[in-house]
Amino acid sequence: MKNRLLALMLSSLVLPNVAMAAQEAQCPTLQAEHLKAQYQVTNGKGQQWQMTLIRNGQDFIIQRDGSTFEEWSSNGEYVRYFPAEKRSVTYRKGDLRALNIQHDRDQLYHVVSPALPTHMTKTQAKQEACFATQGFEGKVNGLESELVWIDAISLPAEFILGQSQPNLAYKLVGVEPFDSDAFVVLTQDYQDIDFADVGDSESDPFIAKMINQGFIEHGGSGFYNSEGQSIEAQGGHGSHSH
Template sequence: MKLALFLMATLASTSTLAQQCNIDSAHLKADYKITNTHNHEQSTQSLTLWRNSSQVAHQREVITELWQHLANKQIRPIRYFNAEQRGIEYQPSEVRGIQNWSAKSQLVDNHLIEKMTLLNTQGTGCDEVKNYTLSENGNDFNLAFFTHSKLVKTFSVSNKKSQTTTLLSLNNVNTDEPLISAQFAKWDRFQTTDYADIGDNEGDPFLAKMINLGFIEHGATGFYNQQGDAIQGGHHH
C-alpha cells in the first residue's frame, strides 16, 4: 500500500514537472506573418517581435520601432530606419497613447484580453494556449495566446461591413540570448537624432526625405505605417 502511494506521489510530481515551463519570455525573437484580406484580395507582410528585458522592438521591412521601459514606468520610443541605419529618438512626453507596455511586448493589449471571453485552454507547459473571442463595434476578435511566453499564436480581427480581415500568425520563436543582445546592440549603434532637434537639421538629406515621405511630421506623433499614414491616438499641438 505504501509503495502504491509512493508511486502515485512520484507520478504526480513528475507530471507537475512536465507541465512547468522554463522558457525565458523576457529574451526572445518571434517571427510573425500579417495577412490582410479585403474583398477577397490578400496582402502579406512580416513582423518580428524582439524582447530584451526592458526593451521591445517591432521590426518591419522598412522601419523598426523600439520602446524602452524606463524606471519611472514611462515608455521611451525610438524609430529606426533599417536600410539607412538612422533613428529618431522621442521623449515619452512627445508621443501620447503609447504608455501601455503589454501592447508593445505582446502585440495585444492586456485590457483587450480582459474584455474577451475565454473559450478553452489547450496543451500543457510551454505549449499551453488560451483561446479567446470578442465581438465589439462590428469587429470580431479571435485570439490564441501562449500562457507562459505571453506570445500571440494567432490573432484575427474581422469586420463584415468593410469585408476586411487581419490575421497575425506566429511562425517561429528564437530564445538565443547572444543573438538577441547583438541585434539590440546593432540598433544602438545607428546614428540617431532627437525629435525635438529635427527642425534644426532639415538640411540633413535623410531627415528631409523622411519628412517628405510623411514618416516624420512636426506636431504629430512621428508614428506612421509603411504607407506613411498617421497612426491614430497621437500627439497634436
C-alpha cells in the first residue's frame, strides 16, 4: 500500500514537470533588445489592424501596414521605407526639429510609455505559459485603463485605454527572437534620399507622390489608426499622464 501511495505521489510530481518541460521547449529564448513582437490593435470604432515592432539593440522598426515601415535609430534619425518602390526617406535630427515632429522614442520602443506603471495601481501578477505578467489599472489621460506588463521583455501583453468605452487596445499576439542580421536585411537595397533634398527632387515621380500624400504629417504620439494618422487628439498618448 505504501509503495502504491509513494508511486502515486511520485507520478503527481513527475507529470507537472514533464508538462513544464514541454512548455519550456515551446517558449522561445528571448532577449528584450532583439525581438519581433506582433500586436493586434483595436480602436474605439472596432476597427482592427496589426502592428509589428522589431528591436535591434536601441534601433527599432515599426510596421503598421504592408505599404510602409518606419525605423528609429539610436542616433536620433528617423527613416520611412516604401517596400513597393524600394525607396526610403531619412530625416536627420535637424529636419525633425525644423518640422516640429517629435517622437517619444521610449513609448515607441515599449509600445506604451514605460512610465505608465508608476502612475497606475498594481493588480494581479500571473505566470502565463511563457512569461510572468503584472497587471496595473488606473487613469491614463483621464480614462480608466488597464495594462498587463511583461517585465522580461519590457513590453505590454495587453493595454486597454478606456476600459468602459475602449478608445484603443493593444494585444500581444506573437513574439519571437530577431537577430541583427535579419534586421539589416529588412533595410537593404533601398534607394535613400535625405528629407533636406526632397524639395530639389520634385521632378522624381516617387517624391511628387509622397508629397501629395502628405506622408510626413505624422503626429508624435506613436498611436496611429489603420490609415497611419495620429490619434493623439483622441487621447492616445499615455506618456504625458501624471
